[in-house]
Amino acid sequence: MSTQRELFSSRLGFVLAAAGSAVGLGNIWGFPTQAASNGGGAFLLVYLLLAFLLAYPILMVELVIGRHARANPLDALRATAEGKTIAPLGAAIGGYGVLIASLILSFYAIVGGWMVSHALQPIATVLDQDAAASWLIEFSNPRNILFTTVFMALTVLIVARGVKGGIEKWSSRLMPLLIGLLVLLIVYVLTLEGAMEGLTVYLVPDFSQIASPQLIISALGSAFFSLSLGVGTMMIYGSYIDEKESLPQLGGIVTGLDVAIAVMAGFLIMPAMYVALASGVEIYAADGSLISEDTLIFTVLPALFNTMELAGLVVGFVFFALMSIAAVTSSISMLEVPVALMIEKTQFSRTTAAWLCGAVILCISTVILFNFGDLFGAVIAFTTRYSQPLLGMMFCLWMGWVWHRSAVLAELQRGAPAIESSLFWKVWPNYVKIVCPIVIVAIIWQSF
Ligand code: TRP
Secondary structure, eight states: OOSOOOOOSSHHHHHHHHHHHHSSHIIIIIHHHHHHHTTTHHHHHHHHHHIIIIIHHHHHHHHHHHHHHTSOHHHHHHHHTTTOTTHHHHHHHHHHHHHHHHHHHHHHHHHHHHHHHHHHHHHHHHTTOHHHHHHHHSOOHHHHHHHHHHHHHHHHHHHHTOIIIIIIHHHHHHHHHHHHHHHHHHHHHHTSTTHHHHHHHHHSOOGGGTTOHHHHHHHHHHHHHHTTOSSSHHHHHHHTSOTTSOHHHHHHHHHHHHHHHHHHHHHHHHHHHHHHHHTTOOOBOTTSSBOOHHHIIIIIHHHHHHHTHHHHHHHHHHHHHHHHHHHHHHHHHHHHHHHHHHHHHSSOOHHHHHHHHHHHHHHHHHHHHHTHHHHHHHHHIIIIIIIHHHHHHHHHHIIIIISOHHHHHHHHHTTOTTGGGSHHHHHHHHIIIIIHHHHHHHHHHHHO
């Protein structure tokens, strides 16, 4: 090991870094329209329940394993097997996680780059650089490669500075800014014509829809992605938490923040869509559902900003700056996974490891960009739809069936001395040992 292992400097530092990881593009471009199309307020309720009933317990598995082993996922899983013959399998699972984290970053950096280029477009317009402005928002490989590189470089620069000086410092700066910008945009959009209709669609509960198993399963999947589970990100962040902290409490705060910001994003996106509708922008897809995801972000909202003239330039800039911030506090948590492995396994310094991992992942992004139609969606499906839940299930099984329960308890007791008599300890160990794996198998089964 080349350096002394760093820790987050404070509880708040961890909370902001982990919430920074969790709050990302998923919260803003997926959640609001999903809620609106699936029963509004009723969906919010289901999502809230699932976040705490499924995602939170798995987040806890990662945090406990990570803090106990104080190592990358590969060594962490191996260490918790305590010398049993099954230990190498733990290393293999951890290695799979590192690979998936890297692959997730390879497509996330492409999308992050789009956010940065869209944030620059209003600036180019103000400077009367019309050709540049339209180049920035048109899909082309030169633009894609340039901005994926820019985004990856930002990520590397932060990770290279370390846990405290990079990840924690920048998450602590950017997360309050993100919340501030989000509130600002919400307040502004709510003053516009049509906004209240959007709020109604978003919030009025339609309980007839929430019984659908399909819906519950898709909400489960997004809760998983949203909390950055299953690839070792949270395991690594857990490995940087001080011993005196109560893990169940910290995990609860992070889950709560992630859900809260997703819900808040709905207060921006849904009113904005109906403001767009009031100004003549199409917001429904051909099948009658609300336009969502990339088309929402890169077509519907820019069309809305266009109708707003000068104000639209400011709002457009602020919105895409917000998206870029959300993306970068998530991407650093992905890059940290292979980087932590590399510095613990080789003689490389953190800086070298960060640039090396960044460069390799950028090469993968470039391959994806040159085969966009074939690879982009496929990589997303392989990593987020199949690998993440599968890995999450393995983490649960590992903790439940391989690691000693007394060791788990001892780790939790470090920061929470009274945990043994708590409801958490009565429910959680068997819950992740049995219930979570079954539920995850059901999710994967359904998605086939
Ligand atoms: N949670 C982030 C989002 O909602 C994305 C993310 C960050 C992530 N780190 C991750 C997803 C690790 C999967 C695995 O956008």
